Amino acid sequence: MRNPRPLRMIPDRVFGQAFGRAMAVMLSGLALTLAGCGSAYQSTSIREGIVDGTKVRVIALTPETTLAANRQPYDPRALPEAFRATAGTHGSMARGLPAPAHLPEQRQGLPATRLPPAIQPGPYQIGVGDVVLLATKAPANSVAELSGLLAAQNNRQGYTVQDDGAIAIPDVGRVRIAGLTLEEAEAAVFQRLVERQMDPSFSLEVAEFNARKVPIGGAVANPGVAPVTLTPLTLDTALAAVGGIAAPDRDTAVIRIYRGGELYEIPVTAFLRTQSYQKLRLVDGDTVFVDSDYDLSRAEAYFSEQLALQGARGAAIASLGQEIDIRRAELEEQRQNFNARLELGAEKRDYVYLSGEVGKQGRWPLPFDQSATLADALFDQGGIAAKTGNPKQVYVLRGSPDPREFGALTAWHLDAGAAAGLMLATRFELRPNDVIFIAQQPVTKWDRVISQLTPSLITIPLDNLTSN
Known part of the structure; x- marks a missing residue:
């Protein structure tokens, strides 16, 4: 009986080199194969030029271009009347x-x-607390006879309407005038002067209005x-x-x-x-x-x-x-x-949309009666994804407001990797239907390709790597 053929021992160093070369060849082949059939991970990218029939213009955000972007007319949706x-x-x-x-x-x-x-x-009614000014003739003398007006001015006396609604006039007594118009008050004073058999020549006016x-x-x-x-x-x-x-x-x-x-x-x-x-x-x-x-x-x-x-x-x-x-x-x-x-979605709203490496993708409602900034929308939705997002590649995609330029698209590019870029994000005003896109880190793209390729490696027999 023939003795069995002894096993051939492969040194670890040789085996490692062979495995590495086989892995590299396998990965390259699989990457080409999957990319050719459209199975490899495809990442959205923003580049200037004609892309699928759409004219894309990329503009870097600076203080000047931010002001230019904000000049686009926009009336925030108001609260319904x-x-x-x-x-x-x-x-x-x-x-x-x-x-x-x-x-x-x-x-x-x-x-x-x-x-x-x-x-x-109606006419003003005198009330408690008002001060009325009563002017009467002075005693007859040569000066008074020359000017009745001067004599009247020499006998002007103010009277405050008391709590009982009356004023107290010396030698005349109390005359109730609260609740009366000025003409009615004059008639009441006139009547009291006549009753006292006094000269009824006088004038009455309200000097201070304190009641009403x-x-x-x-x-x-x-x-x-x-x-x-x-x-x-x-x-x-x-x-x-x-x-x-x-x-x-x-x-x-x-x-x-x-x-x-x-x-x-x-x-x-x-x-x-x-x-x-x-x-x-x-x-x-x-x-x-x-x-x-x-x-x-x-x-x-x-x-x-x-x-x-x-x-x-x-x-x-x-x-x-x-x-x-x-x-x-x-x-x-x-x-x-x-x-x-x-x-219930019964109110019409304006929205912007967040895509790419953001904390939370989806649509974000613009506020009523005022504008919102890029920073408002971005950080309210979780900001830039810390592990996968590229802060240097933040874009706001905006269609042309001119209907004749339906195929034109402006990509406002923000480098948020620096403090100045973050400040610009708080100044850049959003418009309805803007799309906020954040590109992925280069290493993120390669990691995702690998994640698609590695499952296929599990099915490869180890004997295929060590044969020959």
């Missing part, structure tokens, strides 16, 4: 609508204008009161009397007027551009508050304080609380309606 109105019977009163957490600083909507009804209070006034507070230069005089008091005159509006942001400020248990509102922007709002007539008992806050708490506190100072009863203050509660309920209903429509 229908959803600024409330469902209550008091008119459109909704303030802002809260943004979902992922939306960048959404500007809130202003309330619709709600004016108090037109009122004609409109308190004004909130975001004004000098909160205080504007007196109601013989001349009608208008809203612009009243605000001027306290130094004017001093709200830090007039675009979000609102003028609130509380009258007779009802709350009325005028946005400051509407007030400034509408003359009829400026000439709105105020009356005694009105309270004005310039509000720069979306919450009604400050306005409620101010109105309650003024009611208390005016001696209002508990019922009046309770009525104010009910009015504020109605407004808050309307605001809450509006917020819920708007949020429900957002969740």
Whole structure:
């Protein structure tokens, strides 16, 4: 019987070299084969020129080119007017609508204008605290006879209307004039002089208006009161009397007027551009508050304080609380309606799209009423993928706004690998349908190719590598 052939031992060094050469040949062959049949990993790339019929222009982002890109006209989508109105019977009163957490600083909507009804209070009525000036003839003498006017001026005396509504005139007595017009007060004084058998020659005028006034507070230069005089008091005159509006942001400020248990509102922007709002007539008992806050708490506190100072009863203050509660309920209903429509996709939105090596691919909604930047969208979606993304290859792809250039595409290229590039990202404004793309690191591409190739190596018999 023939002895079996002894096994041939292969040195480890020789085996390693052979395995390495075989592996290299195998990888090269498989890479060529897979690439030829389209199976190898294909990475999206951005290059200038004509690509698949589309003219691509790559522009590096610099401070100058960022300004040029931002000049493209764009009106951010506004909050729908229908959803600024409330469902209550008091008119459109909704303030802002809260943004979902992922939306960048959404500007809130202003309330619709709600004016108090037109009122004609009639002639001024003298009230408690007013000071009237009574001028009578001086005792007969040569000087007085020369000029009755001079004599009258020498006997001008001011009288304050007391709590009982009367003034006390020496030698005449108390004359009740509160609640009377100036003409009616003159008639009352005349009648009392005749009864006392005194010379009824006199003049009467209101020197100080203290009885009827409109308190004004909130975001004004000098909160205080504007007196109601013989001349009608208008809203612009009243605000001027306290130094004017001093709200830090007039675009979000609102003028609130509380009258007779009802709350009325005028946005400051509407007030400034509408003359009829400026000439709105105020009356005694009105309270004005310039509000720069979306919450009604400050306005409620101010109105309650003024009611208390005016001696209002508990019922009046309770009525104010009910009015504020109605407004808050309307605001809450509006917020819920708007949020429900957002969740159901019933509100039209503008989007940008994120692709490539970003933290989270998908579409990102542009905010209402203001622009968003590249940094807003990028970092809200997780930023650049730390392991695979190439911060030097960040692109914003934007189609031409000219419909005649449908096939034209601009790729704004940002190098975010430096601090200056990151700052430019906070200045570059996005437009609807922009596509944000981040290229992959070179090593990432090779790693992904290898990950596709290595499974096929597992099926290769080891004997094939060691034969011959």
